[in-house]
Amino acid sequence: MARGLKGRAASLRRFFPILEWGSAYSKDTFLSDFVAAVIVTIMLIPQSLAYALLAGLPAEMGLYASILPLVAYAIFGTSRALAVGPVAVVSLLTAAAIGNLGLDSMAEYAAAAITLAFLSGLILLVMGVFRLGFLANFLSHPVIAGFITASGLLIATSQAKHILGVEAHGEALFDRLATLISHVGDTNLITLAVGAGSIAFLFWVRKGLKPLLMKMGLPPRLADILAKAGPVAAVAVTTLLSFAFDFAGHGVSIVGDVPQGLPPLTFPTFDLDLMGQLIGPAILISIIGFVESISVAQTLAAKKRQRITPDQELVGLGASNIAASLSGGYPVTGGFARSVVNFDAGAETPAAGAFTAVGIALAALLLTPLLYFLPTATLAATIIVAVLSLVDFGILKRTWGYSKADFSAVAATIVLTLVFGVEAGVSSGVILSIFLYLYKTSRPHIAEIGLVPGTEHFRNIDRHKVLTHPELLSLRLDENLYFANARFIEDYVLDRLAHDQPIRHVVLNCIAVNVIDLSALESLEELNRRLDDMGIKLHLSEVKGPVMDRLQKTHFLDEITGQVFLTHYGAVMALGPVDGLKPKLAAE
Amino acid sequence: MARGLKGRAASLRRFFPILEWGSAYSKDTFLSDFVAAVIVTIMLIPQSLAYALLAGLPAEMGLYASILPLVAYAIFGTSRALAVGPVAVVSLLTAAAIGNLGLDSMAEYAAAAITLAFLSGLILLVMGVFRLGFLANFLSHPVIAGFITASGLLIATSQAKHILGVEAHGEALFDRLATLISHVGDTNLITLAVGAGSIAFLFWVRKGLKPLLMKMGLPPRLADILAKAGPVAAVAVTTLLSFAFDFAGHGVSIVGDVPQGLPPLTFPTFDLDLMGQLIGPAILISIIGFVESISVAQTLAAKKRQRITPDQELVGLGASNIAASLSGGYPVTGGFARSVVNFDAGAETPAAGAFTAVGIALAALLLTPLLYFLPTATLAATIIVAVLSLVDFGILKRTWGYSKADFSAVAATIVLTLVFGVEAGVSSGVILSIFLYLYKTSRPHIAEIGLVPGTEHFRNIDRHKVLTHPELLSLRLDENLYFANARFIEDYVLDRLAHDQPIRHVVLNCIAVNVIDLSALESLEELNRRLDDMGIKLHLSEVKGPVMDRLQKTHFLDEITGQVFLTHYGAVMALGPVDGLKPKLAAE
Structure with a gap:
């Protein structure tokens, strides 16, 4: 009987890691988590708006996706420092999945994104319960590297239209560039000034602000964290300029009305046709999101000699995505940059994520009217600066020197992703990696x-x-x-x-x-x-x-x-x- | 210069193996080849008619597929004993491929079969020239064994309607059995007597005739070869009975008019839509046909310490299929039973195949009027008896004892082939084998x-x-x-x-x-x-x-x-x- 109870407690702890760290929660831990949460909140507000824009969704869905999903991960996740929410690559995949459906209205887009988050959550949960985390291993490092590089380029070029203030369409790179170039004469010069100025400022913040702050006597870690808040400064300044000089009246696209208040209660559309069309993209989003998230989580855990449990991470991310679908959000996963900030700012437990959720909820309640005049070009600039750091063609050189098979997988993934879009690119990369490995072993030494x-x-x-x-x-x-x-x-x-x-x-x-x-x-x-x-x-x-x-x-x-x-x-x-x-x- | 000429001669010999064995051809070799050709011709006449019926095509296409393709193989093939022509499994695959097109008339069926042979020949040639024969290795032995067993069952049940003289449709086993059972009340008793009688006779020929002939003093090899001619006896006797007692007038299905004469000159339909629909089945037919053919060829070559060249075999089979498409035939490959007969009867070179072609051509010129009264049930009986020897559930037991992964591949291939048809079955088998191997190596010892x-x-x-x-x-x-x-x-x-x-x-x-x-x-x-x-x-x-x-x-x-x-x-x-x-x- 005693054994049975113990066994049940152990299995409860397997599925609810919060029981493990929650029982030892102290005032000191709370303070560390709280400070980290404040910093991550400041970083997350412009990011969540920008990634919603990238996904082709209303800006507030980015905020909604940064509230309940963080609480769900805090309960079910095993990483102490992972910061969950909308991320660039998953937003791109969401845009591709929903863009392919041929929908008309923004309301339909939002409903499809909510359904996609639900399916993705369900897939992650099922993978977690059946311990299918090993499936992610079939994405080889070269395929992931090629995919991330190509996605970075696709995302950056997808934002170019917002920097110029012109129209451009097409999922594949060349379609998009062609329409962009044909509209380049329509460039709005104020938009361009805001966009290009923000990009220049954000690059300077990355490279120049930290040394400057350190010269001013700030400790390196604080200087580093303040430098990460650069996007908030860009948002504040360009919003003020937009308000003061009536940018909107001069043809500059602004964010406009963002509903004020907590996330609404939403449900996925139980339409089998729609689900059938979304199930493929949902599988891809689940696996890519899982790979991105677990890489960050493992890197951070290793620094503190902690271990994470991959199959329970699937449950945590699954719960997050289900939470997103119930609260007006869209697919989420653990983000690299924000998790590192969270870790560096001293987060000790997943409670930091829950506190971040409170911060974003307050922003949704109080700050959204202030975002009315925010130029879209500023958000596009934060996306471009963030994703260009993902682009790394060095992988081509590294693999060329090491193995032609790995090189082929990277090159094919990059080229096919750019030419045919993200889904075709990553699927071809996986199939090619497997085929090349089998080919090699079919003619053994x-x-x-x-x-x-x-x-x-x-x-x-x-x-x-x-x-x-x-x-x-x-x-x-x-x-x-x-x-x-x-x-x-x-x-x-x-x-x-x-x-x-x-x-x-x-x-x-x-x-x-x-x-x-x-x-x-x-x-x-x-x-x-x-x-x-x-x-x-x-x-x-x-x-x-x-x-x-x-x-x-x-x-x-x-x-x-x-x-x-x-x-x-x-x-x-x-x-x-x-x-x-x-x-x-x-x-x- | 001399080197260049020698190199050119060597590469000519690579692509025209006939130059190798043709230069040493003697009168003794001719006699051996001639005797083998006579025996194979006798065996091939009923088989080629029956397999055309199985493929859902006019009976004469079976004869046509047994003339020019054999000559092409004699020029380009490397096996000394392989006998090419229509075979059971490829006929089944042809029936499935063409049955899926939703065609109306027999003329359209024939045109599609000719196009299929052309595409299949082209694929084999390309594989041969680019040395892609290794692709066949991805069909593991368990998948092949499972596929052959399931195909045997599918073929045997597909012929049951001819034995009963009723209607039955459906590519998958259960559809077909359901319609068969619903029509069982319409059974034509004379048809049933002819069919069941032929089956019983042919089984007796297999088991009982050879010992009987040996008891009568014939040498074992001759007894064996005569026993292989059993189907010809069944054809002759039932045709005579059908003629004498007017079976057709009593509702028995007969072969009817078979055009008299040499094969017509035909061309594939260069319709991109049709080709697009047939390319998948053509790849499958090429690979399955190649695997079947090369297994027989290697087994027979080993017995005489000869070697065959797999990539040149692809060229030989490719040329055969192109020849089939130019002369009113349908996809062909090297057949197991007839190659063994050819080998046992003393064939020394591929010329035996060319002589067989002459034999079949004579049959097409002279014998076709005699086939008018041949009951379809007799042909169905020869198919059933031939393919039931392919069915081997023992592979399930062997793999179960050795490796659960191999067992899963066999079981899945058998079940999926029976339930969803040949293409789904063999594709799933290949994918499952690869996945199980990768899964095993993903969790190494x-x-x-x-x-x-x-x-x-x-x-x-x-x-x-x-x-x-x-x-x-x-x-x-x-x-x-x-x-x-x-x-x-x-x-x-x-x-x-x-x-x-x-x-x-x-x-x-x-x-x-x-x-x-x-x-x-x-x-x-x-x-x-x-x-x-x-x-x-x-x-x-x-x-x-x-x-x-x-x-x-x-x-x-x-x-x-x-x-x-x-x-x-x-x-x-x-x-x-x-x-x-x-x-x-x-x-x-």
């Missing part, structure tokens, strides 16, 4: 090996001076044996034997073989029969425990004409005398 | 290893009595390091260290690692940094040549806190003294 004189070690005859025996062929199979390479290995051995007449024994060294699947087993059986026809015996050496366990369930070990040796040295020494031969090994 | 006392060998501490050191963790990574498992390995090591405080060195043994891709390299760098934060040094041992070559192009070898050791024993011996520790290893 097979080394002919010989004895290193004076030792019991065997090495590649092409790389080392080693001893061999004319009647004995030693091959080390440098790959798992499975369907994609089963026939390759069979053909390789038979072709090798076609050139070399006196061979009477073939020993396959299996030290690097971790799997022999049924296709490969059947190929080995076939090879054994064919070698038998040719009067050649087939032997194996250094077969691993788990592989041997499996072979023992089959007839192969009875059928094989030769033996299975524990060591390759043992094989070579044994095969000489057995056939009345001296083990007279000759240098190659 | 990692062995903690220790020193076997008195040796320099290291073994799994869970399987052997070995020596370990409390400050040193030795892990053998039993898998390639790549994107799908990069994070798993990182997490595994960190989790392992969370339980064990005194560890100061981690040595990763890489003897079984054949690949480290960029994702895995970045994970190793991350692991190195995190271990460094924890005051633990990371070392590698026994890194293979090709992997080391690649690592040397990166900064990793400069950044790693520990060393790279040639042998694991060297690592363990070196790490004690370096840190002022004795290498005092203790039994686990």
